[in-house]
Amino acid sequence: MVSGSGVCAKRIVVDARHHMLGRLSSIIAKELLNGQKVVVVRCEEICMSGGLVRQKMKYLRFLRKRMNTKPSHGPIHFRAPAKILWRTIRGMIPHKTKRGEAALARLKTYEGVPPPYDKTKRMVIPDALKYVFPSVFGIYLIAGRSCFVTFVSDAILVVVLRVLRLQPGHKYCLLGELSKEVGWNYHDTIRELEEKRKEKAKVAYERKKQLAKLRVKAEKAAEEKLGSQLEILAPIKY
Incomplete structure (x- = not known):
């Protein structure tokens, strides 16, 4: 998290579970451009608004976009949830400039919670959460808005308090489920x-x-x- 003095925390580990893909990506992109190092874990549990069938059809339309003469030149269609998140964040960063390239180098994304991040404090971003949980506390404020907060252990029972970023009854799907449908083999x-x-x-x-x-x-x-x-x-x- 970037403080008012411009000094960054050493590294922030974000638990992506129950976060909306677009909102999560936009906040992380801004933090990366500000100089913050960010690690995102559990990318397979990121939420996307819209049902699984809708998102799958949308992704299949995306798969048809290719270079006619040499498809290996792009666009590259990632299947893994961590790479889909990485590509989404890349689209919000001027990654062809030196500044954008350096910002993207500060980002790491993973499926699951690999070592050593399984033993570090993980954070959530309230502005990007699908729900607010009672296990979310200690909100840090940046320019009047909540950014990263700590997340309690998985052992604590999670009870939904209120819907934050998704309308009640609105369909949604998990990024891991979509990836499994379009060719990701490690679900x-x-x-x-x-x-x-x-x-x-x-x-x-x-x-x-x-x-x-x-x-x-x-x-x-x-x-x-x-x-x-x-x-x-x-x-x-x-």
């Missing part, structure tokens, strides 16, 4: 790997909760042991 592989990752994350989260309980218990025991000495330490906020 099932990514799903299996994600299930394994979530199991490991659940175990780690339970262990973290147990350690937190032990810490509270130890602090309470230390307070009882110190007794009156705490009054001496209180003025210096020890």
Whole structure:
């Protein structure tokens, strides 16, 4: 996230789950041009407005666009969700200039959550979310608008509070489902790997909760042991 002084955070990892494709791409494109490094994970769970059949027909029309004499010269039709997102963001950046080329080099996109990003804090972008969740908190503001916020562990139950960017009852589909329909062969592989990752994350989260309980218990025991000495330490906020 770019601050008012123009200083960027080291790297922001965005969890793309439940984000609308166009809104997500436009916000990330602007951040990249401002100098921010962005990593996007779980691209297969990006949402697109419109049903799967509609989006598939739209993509098949796109597949027919090719160079007549030498199709390998372009346009290139990506099937993987991460590459589709990358291409969408590229279309919002002047990528043929030095500035745009440098901005695009700051972007990384992945299906699933590969190491080492499975152990880093992941963020969401409220302005691009299909829904707002109770597990979204800590909103950072840039020029009066919400940009990146933290996202809680997968182990927490997600309950929809209100619709944010998609009308109630409006059809939508996931980018991973569309990619599977048009030739992406790793949908099932990514799903299996994600299930394994979530199991490991659940175990780690339970262990973290147990350690937190032990810490509270130890602090309470230390307070009882110190007794009156705490009054001496209180003025210096020890």
